[in-house]
Amino acid sequence: MKRIYIFCSLLLTLLFSSCKDYDDSAIQDKLNDFKERIAALQEKADKLNEEVSKLSYLTGGNVITSVTQNSDGQYIITYKDSNNEEKAVVVATREDVIEIPVLGVRLDDKDQLYYWTTTIGSETDWLKDNAGKKVPVCGYTPEMGVNADGYWTVDGEILKDNQGNPITATTDETSIFKNITKTKDGYLEITLGNGEKFTLEVFNSLNLKLKSDAVTSVSDPSQPLKIEYEVTGASAENAIVAIAQAVNVKATLDKETRTLTVTFENGFDEGHVIVTAYDLHHLVIRPLLFKKN
Incomplete structure (x- = not known):
């Protein structure tokens, strides 16, 4: 019995010594890096949500009355909503988009309504609700996010590619709006990050x-x-x-x-x-x- 007691004492001493001497700084650094990455991605998602909201304003049936550009190169788009109230949004654009955005809009030729789209890789498809129906831009703005594992989410649901794999969010720059130009006829032509274009009329007489x-x-x-x-x-x-x-x-x-x-x-x-x-x-x-x- 005495030998067993001595053996247990030595074993406990070795265990406590090992725990005391163990350096977990490498693991802590990885955890901190991961937390910082998730925080950066969430900040990016917040910026994209702002742009998605602006996109819903522009395609939700509002009448654009003017388009100007500030000293920072950003476009100030003034519009009148369905209550005839004049409002403005500031749209930042990027000529070169590194990462294709996952949300956009497209006009449906059948009913002439704008619906939300998702772009995965090089393919763009309609954003669908739980019933499998297209989601109209008018009156609804989806919310983008990044979950704890670093995957893109839309309205809290993980966005997946055509093979059913979750899409990893990166810290590369991205933008809903790629370019904004005014045509010779006075129309506003907006190029989205996925390359799709749509045209809106600019006037204030009606x-x-x-x-x-x-x-x-x-x-x-x-x-x-x-x-x-x-x-x-x-x-x-x-x-x-x-x-x-x-x-x-x-x-x-x-x-x-x-x-x-x-x-x-x-x-x-x-x-x-x-x-x-x-x-x-x-x-x-x-x-x-x-x-x-």
């Missing part, structure tokens, strides 16, 4: 104000929804207001009372109406989305 949110929750589809509208600007008197499209809903305009009436059929889940105001030179497009509450 605007269409709809007294409704861009996305409206419908609690009782059996009741029609009445939305007042107003046409403003120097060309307002000669402008024509019309319904360009109504999907999964019925819509009528009363031009005397300046009211849009939307009715919902049985089994309604979601739909949209596109209202336009136009004259010979200008066209304002206002999309309205409706979802069953």
Whole structure:
């Protein structure tokens, strides 16, 4: 028994000595480097989220009234929203984008609405919700992030490539906006980081104000929804207001009372109406989305 006691004492002494002498600085350095990398990536995600928000402003049916450039080379884009309130966003662009951004927008030729897209590698596809449907820009802005393992996330979900592998975020520079130019015809041409381009009109003589949110929750589809509208600007008197499209809903305009009436059929889940105001030179497009509450 005495021998066993001596042996245990020697073993404990060796263990405590080993723990005391062990240098864990290398592991701590790696942990600190990893934490710093995640923090840097999260800061990058925050900047991208700012740009995504600006992109949603520009493609959400707002009327761009002016485009100027400040001393830092950034573009100041002034626009009027659906409430006819004038606002401005500052857009920073980069001529050379090292890493392709994972979010963008694209106009759907079928319904003429902008939808969010994701770019993975060299392929761009629609951003889908949990039901597998495209996500419209109007009224919704996805949130980018980086999880604790250093992978890109969109709305908290890990973004994966075509093979189902999570996409690793890097500290390379990236930008939603690559370039902004003004065409000879006075249009604003925006080139996204993935190379896609879209064109927006710049004018301030006409605007269409709809007294409704861009996305409206419908609690009782059996009741029609009445939305007042107003046409403003120097060309307002000669402008024509019309319904360009109504999907999964019925819509009528009363031009005397300046009211849009939307009715919902049985089994309604979601739909949209596109209202336009136009004259010979200008066209304002206002999309309205409706979802069953």
